[in-house]
Amino acid sequence: MSSLTKNNKLSAPMMLLHNINHRVRYQKGLKVSHIFVAAKGVCACGCKKPLTGRQKKWASRECNDKAYNTLAIVKGNNRAIRKALFRKEEGFCRHCGVFDSKWQADHIRPVQNNGGGYGIENFQTLCESCHNEKTRDQMESHRTKISSQQTFKVSNVLIYAAGEAA
Numbered sequence: 001m002s003s004l005t006k007n008n009k010l011s012a013p014m015m016l017l018h019n020i021n022h023r024v025r026y027q028k029g030l031k032v033s034h035i036f037v038a039a040k041g042v043c044a045c046g047c048k049k050p051l052t053g054r055q056k057k058w059a060s061r062e063c064n065d066k067a068y069n070t071l072a073i074v075k076g077n078n079r080a081i082r083k084a085l086f087r088k089e090e091g092f093c094r095h096c097g098v099f100d101s102k103w104q105a106d107h108i109r110p111v112q113n114n115g116g117g118y119g120i121e122n123f124q125t126l127c128e129s130c131h132n133e134k135t136r137d138q139m140e141s142h143r144t145k146i147s148s149q150q151t152f153k154v155s156n157v158l159i160y161a162a163g164e165a166a
Contacts, residue, residue, distance in 0.1 A: 019034040019035065020034075020035070020074065020116075020117035021116070021117060022111075022114040022115065022116050022117045022118070023111065023112075023114055023116060024111065024116050024117070025076050025111050025116045026075065026076035026116075027074060027075045027076060027116070027117050028075075030071065030074065030075050030117075031071075032067055032068060032071045035070075035071065035074065036057075036067050036070075036071075038051075038056070038057045043055075043057070043058055043059035043060075043063050044057045044058065044063075044067065045058060045059075045063040045064075045066050045067045047059060047063055049063070069084065070119055070120075073119055073120050073123075074117055074118065074119060075117075076116070076117075078105070081105050081120070081123060082105055084120045084123075085105050085120060085123050085124075085125055086103075086125075088120065088125075089124070089125040091103045091125060092125060093125060093126050093127035093130050094124040094125055094126060095126055095127075095130040095134070096127060096129075096130055098127050100127035100128060102127075102128050103125045103126065103127060103128075104125070104126050104127070104128060104131040105123050105124075105125065106123065106124050106125070106126045106131055106134065107122055107123060108121075108122050108123065108124050109122055110138055112138075
């Protein structure tokens with residue numbers, strides 16, 4: 001599964017992430033074979049258990065289930081994300097600590113910042129008010145970034161146009 005590192009970058013020690021578009025929320029067409037590749041004689045889930053007998057990819061049913069649950073989360077399956085997140089955080093807001101029966105699954109790294117297509121480590125439980133606040137802050141930041149880029153483009157055009165007129 002992928003994980004957040006100290007510098008807030010996502011890493012994936014056992015998954016191949018080159019088949020994933022991190023700029024989108026849902027990974028259509030993604031298959032378990034795209035992200036879990038079996039090394040000869042070792043389980044593909046990353047547990048490093050040896051494969052025995054007729055096993056070709058998974059060392060146990062638990063490994064198989066873990067891989068398919070991870071696939072569902074990476075693909076953006078809301079039911080799988082919410083189930084795993086509730087198991088992990090039990091509906092308590094990670095920001096304010098309050099239990100909210102209407103808790104929301106939030107991407108820690110937003111999809112607009114390449115946060116799509118990761119495991120449960122890129123999700124957190126937020127209450128409705130904290131989620132709304134975080135979303136509002138991100139939208140303000142995004143608008144400011146876009147408007148400053150537009151201002152730069154317009155300034156360059158005006159400077160160029162003014163230079164031609166002279």
